[in-house]
Amino acid sequence: MQKEIFRALALAGALVTTPALAQDLTISITNLTHGSYFTPLLVAAHAGGNHFFQLGTSASTNLQAMAEGGDISGLSTDMSAVNADLVENPVGGLLAPGATTTFDLTNSATNDHLSLAAMVLPTNDGFVGVDSLSIPTTPGTYHYNLNAYDAGTEANDEVINGAGAPGAAGVPADPGSHNGTGATGVTTSETNTHVHIHRGVLGDSDQSGGVSDLDSSVHRWLNPVASLVITVN
Amino acid sequence: MDMLKTATLALIVTGPLLLTGCDHNDDDDNDTTARVSYELKVTNLTAAQPLSPLAVVVHDSSYGMWSVGSSASNGLEQLSEGGDNTELLSEAADNSVVTMSGGGVIAPGQSESLIIEADETSDLALSFATMLVNTNDAFTGLNAIDVSGMAAGSSRQLLIRAYDAGTEANSEQASTVPGPAAGGEGYNPTRDDRDSVGGHPGVVTHDDGLSGSALNESHRFDNPVAQVTITRMQ
Numbered sequence: 255m256q257k258e259i260f261r262a263l264a265l266a267g268a269l270v271t272t273p274a275l276a277q278d279l280t281i282s283i284t285n286l287t288h289g290s291y292f293t294p295l296l297v298a299a300h301a302g303g304n305h306f307f308q309l310g311t312s313a314s315t316n317l318q319a320m321a322e323g324g325d326i327s328g329l330s331t332d333m334s335a336v337n338a339d340l341v342e343n344p345v346g347g348l349l350a351p352g353a354t355t356t357f358d359l360t361n362s363a364t365n366d367h368l369s370l371a372a373m374v375l376p377t378n379d380g381f382v383g384v385d386s387l388s389i390p391t392t393p394g395t396y397h398y399n400l401n402a403y404d405a406g407t408e409a410n411d412e413v414i415n416g417a418g419a420p421g422a423a424g425v426p427a428d429p430g431s432h433n434g435t436g437a438t439g440v441t442t443s444e445t446n447t448h449v450h451i452h453r454g455v456l457g458d459s460d461q462s463g464g465v466s467d468l469d470s471s472v473h474r475w476l477n478p479v480a481s482l483v484i485t486v487n
Numbered sequence: 488m489d490m491l492k493t494a495t496l497a498l499i500v501t502g503p504l505l506l507t508g509c510d511h512n513d514d515d516d517n518d519t520t521a522r523v524s525y526e527l528k529v530t531n532l533t534a535a536q537p538l539s540p541l542a543v544v545v546h547d548s549s550y551g552m553w554s555v556g557s558s559a560s561n562g563l564e565q566l567s568e569g570g571d572n573t574e575l576l577s578e579a580a581d582n583s584v585v586t587m588s589g590g591g592v593i594a595p596g597q598s599e600s601l602i603i604e605a606d607e608t609s610d611l612a613l614s615f616a617t618m619l620v621n622t623n624d625a626f627t628g629l630n631a632i633d634v635s636g637m638a639a640g641s642s643r644q645l646l647i648r649a650y651d652a653g654t655e656a657n658s659e660q661a662s663t664v665p666g667p668a669a670g671g672e673g674y675n676p677t678r679d680d681r682d683s684v685g686g687h688p689g690v691v692t693h694d695d696g697l698s699g700s701a702l703n704e705s706h707r708f709d710n711p712v713a714q715v716t717i718t719r720m721q
Contacts, residue, residue, distance in 0.1 A: 309714050310530035310598050401646075401711065404534065406596065440694070445535040445705050448596030453534045453707040456694060465694070477709050 275363030277389065280485040281341075283370070283400075284354040287479050289472040291350055291429040292372040292382060293324030294343035298333040299361030299368050305386050306333075306369045307449045313405040315420065317371070317449075321381040321405035323418030323426060324373040339365050348375070348429055361389065374479065376414060376428040376468055379405040380452045382480045395485045399478035404452040411439040412455060412466035425467065432472040434461040451477070521607040525634060527615065528716040529589075530598040532646075535705040537666060538627070538713070539570030539618040541589030544579040545605040545634075552579070552614040552630045553684045559652045563684075566616055567624040567652035569665055569673020575616065584608070589617070602720060611635040613717060620666030621706045623659065624652040624680070625687045627713050637719040646711035649687035656680045659690060661701035669701035 279299070285292050298306075306329055307317050316328030330342055344357040349372070361368075371383040382400050390396050404410070409423065414433050417424030440456050457470030525545065531538050542562075544552065552575070553563050562575030576586040584605040593599050605611060612635070616628035627649050637643065655663065656679045665673040691697035694704035 309532060310596055402709075440704055443705075446531075446533070446595035450534060450596055451532040451709055451711060453705070454709050456704045456707075470695075477711070 277361050277391075278487040279359045279361060279389070280356065280487060281359055282354055282356040282483040283349065284481045285349045285351050285479070286481060287351050287374070287475040289351055289430050289432060289469075290377070290475060290479070291348040291375045292480070293348060293375060294326055295341075295345065295349065295355070295370060295372040296320070296326040296329050296333075297341040297344070297359060297368070297370040298338040299359060299365040299389065300333060300336055300338035301364050302367045302386065302388070304333070304336050304338070304367070304369070306371050306383060307385055307403070307405075309385065309403075309450065310448050312447065313407050313449050318379070318405055318407040318420045320371055321373055321379040322408055322420050322422070324375070325418075326371070329371065337365070351430075368484070370482075374402055376425045376433060376473060377452070377455060378410045378412065378425055379408040381405060384482065389484065390486050393486045395483060398482040398484070400480040400482055401477045402452040402475060402479040404446070404450050406444060406447045406449055409442050409444045410455070411441060412457070412468050413437050413439050414467040428468070428473070430472070432469045433467045434458075434464065434469065435467060436463045437467040438463070438465055440465045522604055522721070523607045523611065524602055524604040524720040525613060526600055526602050526716075526718040526720055527613070528598055528600040528718075529593060529615075529617070530714040531593045531595050531712075532714055533595050533619065533708045533712050535595055535668075536619040536621050536708055536712070537595065538593040539566065539620050540572055540591055541599065541601070541615050541617045542566055542572035542575045542579075543587040543589065543601065543603055543613070543615040544576070545585045545603050545611060545613050546579065546631070547584065547608055548610040548612065548631075550579060550614070550631070552616055552628065553650070554630075555650075555684050555686075557684060558682050559654050559684050563616065563626070564624070564652055564654040564678075565674045567618050567626040568655050568675065570618040570620050571674060572616075584611070592620070593617070609635055619649060619708070619712065621664060621668040621702060622666070622690060623657045623663055624655040625649050626652060629715060632717070634717060634719065637717070639719050639721055642716055642718040645715045645717075647713050647715055648710040649689075649708060649712045651685050651687040653681045653683045653685060654678045657688075657690070659692070659697055659700035659702050664701050668703075668706055671701070
């Protein structure tokens with residue numbers, strides 16, 4: 255009898271506290287670039303005080319892995335450790351220029367901030383992201399412009415050589431296949447080693463040499479590089 | 488009766504302002520002017536554009552640091568071309584509450600925080616400017632942001648863009664760019680650009696084909712160029 259009461263109380267507690275304050279969010283992300291792709295997105299609702307990244311500070315090794323190679327597993331583990339509500343890879347691959355992905359995210363009451371990130375391809379360590387946005391509580395539709403950031407962990411040499419591992423120089427690939435080959439490299443140094451606004455890629459118009467394997471008339475962008483729409487249902 | 492009506496109407500209209508002004512309206516006998524203080528934190532988000540020492544002004548509605556489409560003041564020109572905030576702060580001191588200089592250059596990726604105090608008024612605003620030093624006359628900052636309605640302990644975070652003072656042609660020649668990329672001349676009183684403030688188009692650099700440019704691709708920037716956090720301390 256006593257046991258049953260405890261069970262009933264526990265059940266009631268679970269029903270009352272969690273769903274009563276949880277939110278159902280519908281989230282859309284659109285790639286606004288001309289010729290750059292977003293690698294698998296990681297989207298997290300989490301408590302305030304947690305971050306994927308913070309502007310003006312050094313990137314974590316897990317942010318570096320995402321920014322240099324598109325690997326979100328480390329960031330996902332970080333966020334799971336703080337009981338975040340996660341959506342991983344809603345596109346099931348790359349988000350192409352001009353494409354939109356729409357998905358649902360149910361966040362618990364304490365997970366009232368939203369962060370997201372994905373690498374911008376082709377870059378060395380560029381990413382699109384949101385750092386700990388306070389999720390609106392009033393039902394409605396909210397629009398945000400997102401910027402491209404530089405993780406500050408790798409020189410922007412713009413040489414496509416397949417390198418995506420943290421610390422390895424080079425750009426993994428150009429999914430749109432507009433790249434050249436044989437570039438000598440734009441630079442060998444990173445002047446700002448903290449997370450900052452990406453200055454954009456340089457590119458060139460030489461398909462078989464030059465300083466960059468990127469195409470200056472295809473791969474450049476201006477902020478904002480993505481739009482985020484959050485609908486609080 | 489009519490007076491009461493008017494008073495009620497005024498209360499409705501000025502409701503948000505009264506929240507901050509109530510210190511002055513109480514009936515006690517120690518009506519000393521309330522003081523407010525704000526922490527201003529500026530983070531340099533560019534790749535390779537050091538920011539010159541900040542010129543910070545807390546002021547009333549009679550002052551503005553610049554106006555897009557209008558000619559830059561002499562002080563703004565000196566700051567934007569040479570990174571020298573002296574004249575801009577001096578101009579502001581004529582009609583402003585408080586002026587303050589930043590402590591030094593803010594390197595890419597670095598931040599500076601400073602605290603500025605003022606007498607509380609109902610139209611208190613904050614402005615600041617700082618040069619992107621590896622340019623001819625680019626600056627960033629805030630122009631007359633209303634901070635009077637901020638509650639003690641509250642914060643506002645803003646991302647801010649680059650402006651062109653419009654007072655010097657963007658030749659990018661070494662002789663005209665004062666920052667570490669070139670070490671050229673800073674302020675020159677000749678105005679050889681359009682002579683009005685506007686959004687900055689960005690730098691071209693010699694890596695992108697501008698012959699004679701002292702800048703390389705690392706000096707390029709996209710907006711926003713800095714993150715600003717304003718916190719009302721008291």
